[in-house]
Amino acid sequence: MISLLLAVGIATARPPGSMLDEAAHAIDVNRLEEARLILGNAVHQGYSGYRLDRLIADLAFAKGSYAEAEADYVSLLKLHPDDEAVAERGGISALKANDLGEARKLLSKAVSSPRATWRAWNAQGVLCDLESDWAGADRAYAQAFVVSPEQPELLNNKGWSLMLRGEPARAQELFDDAVRLDPENARISNNRELARAAVAKDLPARRPNESDSAYAARLNDAGIVAEEQGENARAIAAFSRAIAVNDRWFARAANNLKGAETR
Numbered sequence: 183m184i185s186l187l188l189a190v191g192i193a194t195a196r197p198p199g200s201m202l203d204e205a206a207h208a209i210d211v212n213r214l215e216e217a218r219l220i221l222g223n224a225v226h227q228g229y230s231g232y233r234l235d236r237l238i239a240d241l242a243f244a245k246g247s248y249a250e251a252e253a254d255y256v257s258l259l260k261l262h263p264d265d266e267a268v269a270e271r272g273g274i275s276a277l278k279a280n281d282l283g284e285a286r287k288l289l290s291k292a293v294s295s296p297r298a299t300w301r302a303w304n305a306q307g308v309l310c311d312l313e314s315d316w317a318g319a320d321r322a323y324a325q326a327f328v329v330s331p332e333q334p335e336l337l338n339n340k341g342w343s344l345m346l347r348g349e350p351a352r353a354q355e356l357f358d359d360a361v362r363l364d365p366e367n368a369r370i371s372n373n374r375e376l377a378r379a380a381v382a383k384d385l386p387a388r389r390p391n392e393s394d395s396a397y398a399a400r401l402n403d404a405g406i407v408a409e410e411q412g413e414n415a416r417a418i419a420a421f422s423r424a425i426a427v428n429d430r431w432f433a434r435a436a437n438n439l440k441g442a443e444t445r
Contacts, residue, residue, distance in 0.1 A: 201229065205237050209244050217241050232261060236268070243271055248278040256284070259291075266295035270302040277305055285309055293325070300330035304339055311343045319343050334364035342373060348411040350380035372400055376407055383413075385420055398427040 201224050208217035221237060239254035255272030259265065273288030289309060292302040303326035310319035323340045330336070341356035357374035364370060379386045386404050388397050405420030 201227070202233055202237060206240075209237065209240050212244065214241065214244055217244075232258070239268075239271070243275055246278075248275045249281075251275040252279050252281060252284065255288075259288075266292050266297060266302075270299065270305070274301065274305045277309055282309065282312065293322070298325070298329070300326040300333055300336060303329065304333075304336050307343065308339055311339075311346060314346075316343070316347055332359075332363060334360040334367060334370060337363070338367075338370045338373060341377065345373070345377060345380070345407055346410050350377045350407075350411070353377045354381060372403070375400070376404055379404055380407055380411065383416065385416070385423060394427050398424040401427065 201220060205217050205220040205224065208214070208220060217237075218241060221234070221241065224234060235254070235258060239251055239258060242248075242251035242254055252272055252275035255268050255275060258268050259272065262268065269288050270292040273285050273292050276282070276285035276288055285305075286309060289302060289306045292298055293306050295302075303322050307319045307322035307326065310316070310322055323336065323343065326333075326336050327340075337356045337360035341353040341360065344350070344353035344356070354374060354377035357370060357377050360370045361367070361374055375386050386397075386400050401420050401424035405417045405424065408414075408417035408420055
């Protein structure tokens with residue numbers, strides 16, 4: 183069932199539909215508290231219907247409340263089963279909520295549309311990566327690139343897919359392109375460094391003024407990548423270094439280290 187928002191504030195007279203237009207705009211520009219207040223007032227004034235429910239779902243999605251958003255989008259699809267945009271959002275929400283079975287079903291519906299967006303195909307690629315379906319991932323990312331070839335998120339995810347398969351040199355090229363398009367994105371920059379380290383058979387170097395926690399996290403990531411590539415000696419070195427750098431990472435890195443040492 184679509185969750186309702188509490189009404190907040192005193193409603194003022196508006197032409198029909200304008201309140202929902204304002205809420206949609208607030209979500210689009212990431213003014214999420216404003217959107218919550220507007221939608222609460224809309225409920226208080228007796229607004230109802232598919233558009234209101236869709237905006238409530240979109241607000242949950244924008245807030246990162248993915249389990250809530252997934253449930254809302256699934257409910258909407260029961261009313262409008264051919265709405266591929268809702269299937270896309272629902273599939274991405276399910277993927278982020280780690281509900282892979284529902285993600286598979288919803289994304290399959292989303293990408294079956296001739297109007298499927300790069301985001302739908304990108305999410306399908308990520309899902310395939312999680313299931314180690316490399317051929318499916320390649321098909322999905324290829325379709326996404328046809329729709330929109332210069333999306334840093336897409337380039338990053340395709341690069342990570344190649345990292346998981348032990349192809350860091352090819353991955354580095356994609357990460358380089360992604361950094362060119364989005365130079366301030368820390369995640370993409372970190373992934374590029376991991377790829378460079380994997381190509382060089384070396385561990386990531388510590389950055390100037392980098393905290394112990396941040397460096398240990400990157401070392402742990404480097405160990406995971408090395409393990410995926412079957413380079414257990416390098417994985418053990420990375421996990422051991424992560425443990426030495428920061429105690430907060432001890433349990434996670436120690437578990438990873440134990441796994442690497444038994445291989």
